[in-house]
Amino acid sequence: MKSKTFLENLMKPNTLACSHESSQCDCVTGDR
Known part of the structure; x- marks a missing residue:
């Protein structure tokens, strides 16, 4: 995933x- x-x-x-910072960045999953 x-x-x-x-x-x-x-x-x-x-x-x-x-x-x-994807580890703690929510923009990666939040963008979707």
């Missing part, structure tokens, strides 16, 4: 910045 979000955030520039 996290792998899918990781790939998705890579495509999204908005989450790209949060990619390094």
Whole structure:
């Protein structure tokens, strides 16, 4: 599940910045 979000955030520039903080960043899952 996290792998899918990781790939998705890579495509999204908005989450790209949060990619390094995806662990505690809710923008990755919240964006969806």
